[in-house]
Amino acid sequence: MSTMRALVMTEVGKTGIAEKPIPEPGPDDVIVRTTHALICTSDTHTVAGALPVPPGRTLGHEALGLVHAIGSNVTGFAEGQRVAVNAITPCFRCRYCQAGFTSQCGGPLGGYKYTGQVDGNMAEYFTVPYAMANLAPVPDSVSSEAAVYACDMLSTGFMGAEHCYLRLGDSIAIFAQGAVGLCATIGATLLGAARIFAVESIPKRQELARTFGATDIIDFTEGDPVEQIKEATGGEGVDAAIEAFGFPQTWEACIRVTKAGGRVSNIGYHGENPNPLPVPLDAFGMGMADKSIHTGLCPGGNDRMQRLFALIGTGRFDPTLMTTHTFAFDDVLEGFRLMQAKEDGVIKPLIVF
Amino acid sequence: MSTMRALVMTEVGKTGIAEKPIPEPGPDDVIVRTTHALICTSDTHTVAGALPVPPGRTLGHEALGLVHAIGSNVTGFAEGQRVAVNAITPCFRCRYCQAGFTSQCGGPLGGYKYTGQVDGNMAEYFTVPYAMANLAPVPDSVSSEAAVYACDMLSTGFMGAEHCYLRLGDSIAIFAQGAVGLCATIGATLLGAARIFAVESIPKRQELARTFGATDIIDFTEGDPVEQIKEATGGEGVDAAIEAFGFPQTWEACIRVTKAGGRVSNIGYHGENPNPLPVPLDAFGMGMADKSIHTGLCPGGNDRMQRLFALIGTGRFDPTLMTTHTFAFDDVLEGFRLMQAKEDGVIKPLIVF
Amino acid sequence: MSTMRALVMTEVGKTGIAEKPIPEPGPDDVIVRTTHALICTSDTHTVAGALPVPPGRTLGHEALGLVHAIGSNVTGFAEGQRVAVNAITPCFRCRYCQAGFTSQCGGPLGGYKYTGQVDGNMAEYFTVPYAMANLAPVPDSVSSEAAVYACDMLSTGFMGAEHCYLRLGDSIAIFAQGAVGLCATIGATLLGAARIFAVESIPKRQELARTFGATDIIDFTEGDPVEQIKEATGGEGVDAAIEAFGFPQTWEACIRVTKAGGRVSNIGYHGENPNPLPVPLDAFGMGMADKSIHTGLCPGGNDRMQRLFALIGTGRFDPTLMTTHTFAFDDVLEGFRLMQAKEDGVIKPLIVF
Amino acid sequence: MSTMRALVMTEVGKTGIAEKPIPEPGPDDVIVRTTHALICTSDTHTVAGALPVPPGRTLGHEALGLVHAIGSNVTGFAEGQRVAVNAITPCFRCRYCQAGFTSQCGGPLGGYKYTGQVDGNMAEYFTVPYAMANLAPVPDSVSSEAAVYACDMLSTGFMGAEHCYLRLGDSIAIFAQGAVGLCATIGATLLGAARIFAVESIPKRQELARTFGATDIIDFTEGDPVEQIKEATGGEGVDAAIEAFGFPQTWEACIRVTKAGGRVSNIGYHGENPNPLPVPLDAFGMGMADKSIHTGLCPGGNDRMQRLFALIGTGRFDPTLMTTHTFAFDDVLEGFRLMQAKEDGVIKPLIVF
Structure with a gap:
């Protein structure tokens, strides 16, 4: 043939x-x-x-x-x-x-x-x-x-977690639990995150997220996920956040949900968004909050x-x-x-x- | 007394x-x-x-x-x-x-x-x-x-250069040569950058930038500084860029002027800007160009x-x-x-x- | 009182x-x-x-x-x-x-x-x-x-694993599975090592090592552990090794068992050894094999x-x-x-x- | 032809x-x-x-x-x-x-x-x-x-300095100022070391070391260089040391001259030494002084x-x-x-x- x-x-x-x-x-x-x-x-x-x-x-x-x-x-x-x-x-x-x-x-x-x-x-x-x-x-x-x-899937999702530069026991939020987000959850578990917030509303994906190491499921249909995560962390937010969805809202949420010194790791594809991605200034410490943003392919x-x-x-x-x-x-x-x-x-x- | x-x-x-x-x-x-x-x-x-x-x-x-x-x-x-x-x-x-x-x-x-x-x-x-x-x-x-x-001045400017994670011989662009920008130029020199583009239009500051190690002066009154720097680097851009001015235009320029894998380091104060900082998607590889953005105080x-x-x-x-x-x-x-x-x-x- | x-x-x-x-x-x-x-x-x-x-x-x-x-x-x-x-x-x-x-x-x-x-x-x-x-x-x-x-125990053992600068999926050997060695095994698991060789001869400790994530148990009473690990890795050795025993022989074994580019992490206390610790030159590439040795408390x-x-x-x-x-x-x-x-x-x- | x-x-x-x-x-x-x-x-x-x-x-x-x-x-x-x-x-x-x-x-x-x-x-x-x-x-x-x-010469010498993981303003000692040692001196200067101790006895090499950025020349014919450097640093030693000679004595000196947390970077070729390189235990904190040793080619x-x-x-x-x-x-x-x-x-x- x-x-x-x-x-x-x-x-x-x-x-x-x-x-x-x-x-x-x-x-x-x-x-x-x-x-x-x-x-x-x-x-x-x-x-x-x-x-x-x-x-x-x-x-x-x-x-x-x-x-x-x-x-x-x-x-x-x-x-x-x-x-x-x-x-x-x-x-x-x-x-x-x-x-x-x-x-x-x-x-x-x-x-x-x-x-x-x-x-x-x-x-x-x-x-x-x-x-x-x-x-x-x-x-x-x-x-x-x-x-x-x-x-x-695994290589991209793990990269998302690697770009969070986690210390053992850090907290992390992962926005969306499609295949790449789920792999980021596995990656965060493998790299020693402790509290892992998985933001997802679909029950089957929530269940997989738990199986792969998520400790907290955040359903964004039940309220602003940033508020929910901040409430669960004494108002402080998390050490790192992964954008695995590709929308400006989740991108912005990652910047908002991280504490000072936090790392934002983008793995979502933003090609369908006609506008620049917005970096909210208050949550960014006017550009001085020791936050960093990481991307990759x-x-x-x-x-x-x-x-x-x-x-x-x-x-x-x-x-x-x-x-x-x-x-x-x-x-x-x-x-x-x-x-x-x-x-x-x-x-x-x-x-x- | x-x-x-x-x-x-x-x-x-x-x-x-x-x-x-x-x-x-x-x-x-x-x-x-x-x-x-x-x-x-x-x-x-x-x-x-x-x-x-x-x-x-x-x-x-x-x-x-x-x-x-x-x-x-x-x-x-x-x-x-x-x-x-x-x-x-x-x-x-x-x-x-x-x-x-x-x-x-x-x-x-x-x-x-x-x-x-x-x-x-x-x-x-x-x-x-x-x-x-x-x-x-x-x-x-x-x-x-x-x-x-x-x-x-020196601690902030040097931090700006440290956040560029330079390899020996990397190229860098520094937007604005006020006191903090000048100190970032000193910092880039001390950390082993080779080609240092200082973006500045005031002659006295241009002269100081050269004294402190800048190899190329880019006068933004003579054309888009991103275009000037890209032209000077064979179309490629630089390994790292420092925002030392505190304006959305220079922030955006830093993202545009860096090549894939580049680091953007913010030391400008953006408190006077009412809008979120814009991240242009094409220059950001739709969120996948291995660029990173670093901030600090x-x-x-x-x-x-x-x-x-x-x-x-x-x-x-x-x-x-x-x-x-x-x-x-x-x-x-x-x-x-x-x-x-x-x-x-x-x-x-x-x-x- | x-x-x-x-x-x-x-x-x-x-x-x-x-x-x-x-x-x-x-x-x-x-x-x-x-x-x-x-x-x-x-x-x-x-x-x-x-x-x-x-x-x-x-x-x-x-x-x-x-x-x-x-x-x-x-x-x-x-x-x-x-x-x-x-x-x-x-x-x-x-x-x-x-x-x-x-x-x-x-x-x-x-x-x-x-x-x-x-x-x-x-x-x-x-x-x-x-x-x-x-x-x-x-x-x-x-x-x-x-x-x-x-x-x-956990802080020291985890430091041992942190000092191995593991990439996801790296291989590691941990010499001795006392309490600190066992905690190093937990740490290597938490940091994403794949193959984890635990060198230990006591059955109860071997069992705990497996529970904590070791994939291979190396019994040094059955032959030189370096030879056993090299054989199990196609002659190449491991990406990293942890000394958790405090003896010159295990220290030297860590240097021998790592491949070029490998990291040796010491957590054993060597105060009972009257002589300098020996660094074998052949396994160290005459000082040029890109190996590194890390210590801490x-x-x-x-x-x-x-x-x-x-x-x-x-x-x-x-x-x-x-x-x-x-x-x-x-x-x-x-x-x-x-x-x-x-x-x-x-x-x-x-x-x- | x-x-x-x-x-x-x-x-x-x-x-x-x-x-x-x-x-x-x-x-x-x-x-x-x-x-x-x-x-x-x-x-x-x-x-x-x-x-x-x-x-x-x-x-x-x-x-x-x-x-x-x-x-x-x-x-x-x-x-x-x-x-x-x-x-x-x-x-x-x-x-x-x-x-x-x-x-x-x-x-x-x-x-x-x-x-x-x-x-x-x-x-x-x-x-x-x-x-x-x-x-x-x-x-x-x-x-x-x-x-x-x-x-x-430059690539090797610079690697020696890169392996010192210098922070801006750190102190460093470089043992021997042959061509590779001189290049390590240039490298340490380029990477922002402040005080640079160049250990060398030959006047022409001492002079070149100064030209390339050494701030202190240590002549080992005038006394133990480790003692001289410790005396010049208030008894503390340096943040990093480079072995650029290839002898057990200079290797050992590098371990002795670094303070706790210090980095030792080897670029010397030790192939002519029949014995293992010695790591002195007291200067190594019994294996716990947070020192690290780095090598490469x-x-x-x-x-x-x-x-x-x-x-x-x-x-x-x-x-x-x-x-x-x-x-x-x-x-x-x-x-x-x-x-x-x-x-x-x-x-x-x-x-x-």
Whole structure:
């Protein structure tokens, strides 16, 4: 077989299945035959017009599978080996990468190549660029369904928690418990936060938040979450807050809910907001309250991927609890439509090939 | 003599000289007889109504002098010893202080006690609270006129540079070269920045900026400073930017002028701006460009003061170059008026007692 | 009652119960009526002659109880309130404290005042110096038996893990699983280590190590632990290692077992070793392998204590599992003798007043 | 011309000039025609037998020149362009590189490829591996003689200072002022140290140390340098110390001369010492004085190289002051012999092609 099927954006607002040639590896590439993938909300943004991609571009950036073909410069991998790649596939050689900002490879957000710059990986086969640095073997102790969460959800959510620079026993508030917010909750637990306020109104997500380590659930339909959290902390607020929703209101809430010296960590995508994000001056100490704001994009590289796999392997958390639906790749359009509509309590739809 | 003269705010918009009792030391206090002080722009904000202070409150927070009286719990100082105290006088015991946020002692901006909470030190005598932690001996190698710059200007400006988390050879832009901006320029030089863009239009300040280490002067009257700096850096922008002006436009410029992964450090006071500070989304990578924003208030404590004195003592920079005017304390009202009017090229007026 | 009983060192090698006056609070002190205390191996070192203390000095530095009397300068506490104090009671005002090295208050190890500089707290009443910074309220959610582990064991063990500067998913080896080593294991778990090698031969301790998060138990009686760990990691070694035993062999093993770039964190007390600690050159890359070695002494202060209490309150770990024996204070000499002899599988003997 | 001349080690203890083919570039390589190089003491160690290199291996790892030939995968460079490469040439893709330990590429010291793993660059032409990450353009503002100091001396010396984690105004002692020690002195100055003690007995080096920012010269022939520095600091010692000599005595002195909380940074090569390095226990607080020890090997990569060039371009220091001798490549054997003998006040011999 020399062709394969891929989920593509046919035009703004529309998706379809396209037949494409199975890719050939360039010297630094590995070609992977996909076995598992997750649908990401980012792709629904892309289809809605957020990224200027040409018609026919393959979607997807959370996938794993088996090594199919190996580029001439690549060593250390074997055909048939179970492997995964992060959503972000940096070159690891430019000045941004050398400075540690691999997600900003070559410039702002430049590490995000799948879909934005080249075909994504919601397809039967996909290309891994700079495979020596980006392709990660999946250890036997980690199931494929669990491992695929490391491609974006866990790496992004954990980054959100890492950017809070927590001390052991710090308090934290996490705004929204979708898949990335839930992973931020896991991250905050893994990094030694004590009191973890999860802001969420959907019962199933509240329950998962508790399972993943949240100590307090804040339902924003029952009152201003900032007020609720301040009341629960003697009026003081928290040491850190994570914005995992992508709205100006939650961004502003993060600045308001942190105490002096607090850290605000943004992982929400604010591309749908036409206005600048507002920094409220009173809660910011007129620019002098020793608060800091941190941002980032999913960190990649096979070193991080293997560390995430090692953590999954300890059994301290089970990311597959976030899989609310499973589809065969034959039904990927249905899964994608579900994600667009955010129906039926969907968190993450798993696609099995 | 049991009374002394002090510069006070008599009502919003007005200042005067008041006769007050010479303060008596509480157990943890030291009383200092003032010999040198600097007038700070912050005090002109206070007089304009920025801080809710009662009529008759003594102004001032940049002063040094000789030990006059020592509280019963205080050891390690001798009458007549030359000493200085930072503008910020934290308790060094509350949870904020223990967490390293001494400027936020007890809560937001709580370390700023002079003028805001108690009498300031533009007076013939003043009180140093928690003197064991706050009062710093001035070494013989440092003149009083130089040392008094450590009380606020150098500590604040250096904090601005410290919050840029510079790597050796990084590039930086500093918006505005008033006294605090000039001190940020010194700080960036001391911390190993290579290319230092100083944004300033006043020739005297441009010249001082060059003396203190700026490699490029950007005159914003000759075009958008962000565009000028981007052009000078091949379109890329800088690794870090310092806001030392306190305006939304310069704040926004800092976010725009930094490259992905860049750090923005705010030291400007934004209390006169009625609206939230705007974070432009494109320059912020929609919240994902690995940029961070840092804020703070002048760090105090005699450990830092003594490290600043040690640096002045090396002779690598001369803060007294910022003294544009000198007044006897008899003429402090005239000096204050000059600072309010920002006339005659004033940078810092020195008051000698 | 104006006198109390205290466990004292009567001379080198000997202990006894002494009758002493109940202490009166100085201005910055609080007097606590003890309810719970733990016996520490350090005190057996002291009695063996490690510290030059005068005859009759009260032992003990892990205790909590109820507020009995409050010094004139102290606010924020009420008589009868349940409170704890760290083993280390810094002044929080000297230059070492301001620099963040509170355990080195005033100079090397100077924060360790109980027993070394003043009476310890294995007594019916004890003094808390600098109480505003050192005395911590115990929240209702934390039992006294659990809270008393924060006084030294958890704070020291967690510091051991903090000094490993772990990234999420890093691997770590912890040499010895006595009480402090076990707490280091809890700390490594809380900070997101994935693979945790606990080096220990005693079955009860091995079991506790697993409960606290160790993924691999290394029994050094079955072969060189460095070889065992290297074999288990594909020859590479671990990202970090903690020395929690206090012997040159385990110190050296930590340097040998870490990979290039690895961190060695020492929490063992090496005072009984007459020779310099050896750094093996091959494993140290001739001084160029990007390895670092970190040391410290139990960090104190009520901010940290309250963060530790917050963590205990989440229920993620139960420090009371380390309580192998419980004695009434009447039988404290028997408990102390047990700790000296390390008999009967003792880990920590709890003293109840 | 298809052959070139190279300085080689013919056997242990002997050097010679060999005729070799001009190298052809592999896909990721660039071939450079050498114009300037420096002789390094490391190479005299290599010739003395420190590294197990085969006979005929080209020596050298501090060189720059003009782009001669460009590999097929390499973009961004042009023939004839003036370029330099660091002594360390990592792959920037393995897990060590991704973790930021590029000098430990693939394992301990693995980034050090020239001479140790492949031919060095004291030759008329040389190969730059992974050129996209390792090859750095030299800006017009920096002379070739100055730029070549960035290849090893400045990068290593600055790393020594970076590993001291200095706060502004900290004190530091630097043991030995050979070329790397002098560069550490420059680095400490650039990073904001105040008092800089340079330990050195040779007048020419003392003078250079002062020029580069040392405030105090300590002549160890006039008494124990630790005692001298302690006396000059009121008995306390310094915040940080750099070992730039490679002897157990200076290593131990660094541990002794630092105060509690101090940092020791090793840049000396200890390969000639048969015994483990000794850590004196009293000065180490029995393992509890909050001291840390840091090590490393010259960091490479073209991002760092360009930052170093940017710093040289500011004119704040002139590395060419360390060039004590200049030889044409025809006379390189004489230059090498001079370096072996450490005669005639040699610091660095420059080789011009």
